[in-house]
Amino acid sequence: MSMLVRFHIPMVLFAAWLILAGCGSEGEGDRRLSRDGDTRPTVGVSLPGDGQKWHAGVHWWAEQAMAEHSEVDWLVQRAEHASEQAAQIDDMLKQGIDALIILALDEDTSLASVRHATDVDVYVVSVDRALHEPIADLFVTGDHAAFGRVSAEFIVQQLDFQGRVVILRGGPTAGDRMRYEAAMEVFGAHPGIEVLDTLPGEGDREQSAEAMRTALAEHDTIGAVWAGDDEMALGVEEAVLAAGRADEMLILGGGGMSQIVGRVKEQDPLFPATVAYSPAMMAVAVHLAVAEVLYDGDEQAVAAMIPAHLRLDAGDLLGLAEPRPTEQRRLILPVQLITQDNAADYHFPDSVY
Structure with missing residues (x-):
């Protein structure tokens, strides 16, 4: 069973954004045009269902991160089976997306769909589970x-x-x-x-x-x-x-x-x-995908949005979101032992995980 969610901002806010964007000069913070010339890029997010609690946490962190980027249209799909996930990615590509974020249900089934995405110049961020072929532009995972x-x-x-x-x-x-x-x-x-x-x-x-x-x-x-x-x-x-x-x-x-x-x-x-093996790694993937489609690969534009408990700094992000790398880049999040001394930094009572 699939679920499709679109996120967008009201037209009045979009119009205000267009005015501000038109008044700006070239340089840091400029919005990047998407492939078809539209000034509002679309990012597809392909996730497993929330049958596992950790995956439910991934969904929660994705929602928190996407809410910080109202200038992007989000196309979110959840799949219960790997073949369903591959079909959903194919459908996203038909609808038109500028970037794809995927947490694969397995290492093989969606390979052809992801390869098709890269062939048509869609920026791909793979999260947590590595595909058997390193065809994503960026792989975000834990150690x-x-x-x-x-x-x-x-x-x-x-x-x-x-x-x-x-x-x-x-x-x-x-x-x-x-x-x-x-x-x-x-x-x-x-x-x-x-x-x-x-x-x-x-x-x-x-x-x-x-x-x-x-x-x-x-x-x-x-x-x-x-x-x-x-x-x-x-x-x-x-x-x-x-x-x-x-x-x-x-x-x-x-x-x-x-x-x-x-x-x-x-x-x-x-x-x-x-x-710690935080589902907040999905938030990192969301922010870095936005850095590529909106800020021409300038990850510093989103560095302050990275959840603090992941212990990443701006230097850890350098070069990760640059468009069309020659080979897959990897961001391996550091592991932290959570004890009574630091548990407050990792405790998110509102999270489903």
């Missing part, structure tokens, strides 16, 4: 390897280098593989850490609860659960509480879910920390 390493190091330290750990994996994606391999490298470097089980959580709360019930039945002592995702961590908690074993272990997820960050902030012993 999955650092995520796995930082979270595992925290667990090792909390267990004082001696303890038993259960691992839940998210699913068959490159990001999950990088997180898991980095975490296992850390655990393997400490002989006092025993990994009891690696179980499938699949990024789902119910599946994670079921997997954790299996682990609890098989192991009488567990010091920590590396859940790799905040939604899976909540499933783990459900099983642990039902078994009456909450005093025995800590749970470490990741992603920066508002509910979990709030509990870290309140010093909940089950959740002493989490790891």
Whole structure:
């Protein structure tokens, strides 16, 4: 099931904008004409449905960022399946867009559609999940390897280098593989850490609860659960509480879910920390796409709009939004361990994630 949303500004504001634009001189801040000569560019946004909480967070951050750019017409599509997403992108291209922002449902299905977009000079920003071919102009993602390493190091330290750990994996994606391999490298470097089980959580709360019930039945002592995702961590908690074993272990997820960050902030012993993998990366993609279509690749025009908790500065953005690069550029967002000391900086109670 698809959903199509258009964002635009009232004509009176548009007319005022045209007057101001006509009075300006060339230079910083000039609006860039779109491909067909229209002064109002259109940006397509292709997203998964909000079945996963993190994806719902992506939608929320996209809406916050798009609201800051009323000078752009936004064409937003959500898809439940990869083939539906590819068809939606093809439809956007027929309608006419100047840039495309995509969070792909898988690495392959939408490749032909994205390639077509670049062939007709549409600027493409890919977010979170890498396409199997680096055909996007810009790829915005988080550092999955650092995520796995930082979270595992925290667990090792909390267990004082001696303890038993259960691992839940998210699913068959490159990001999950990088997180898991980095975490296992850390655990393997400490002989006092025993990994009891690696179980499938699949990024789902119910599946994670079921997997954790299996682990609890098989192991009488567990010091920590590396859940790799905040939604899976909540499933783990459900099983642990039902078994009456909450005093025995800590749970470490990741992603920066508002509910979990709030509990870290309140010093909940089950959740002493989490790891930021913020859906706000979608806001970065939105702002940089606007920099390309409106400001001729001048990312400094939007630098102040980047969410502060992502810990990016103007220097991190240099050159990322320049039109038509010779190869895909990458912006890998730094990973932050969220503890009681800094949780307030990552807590967004109004967010759906």
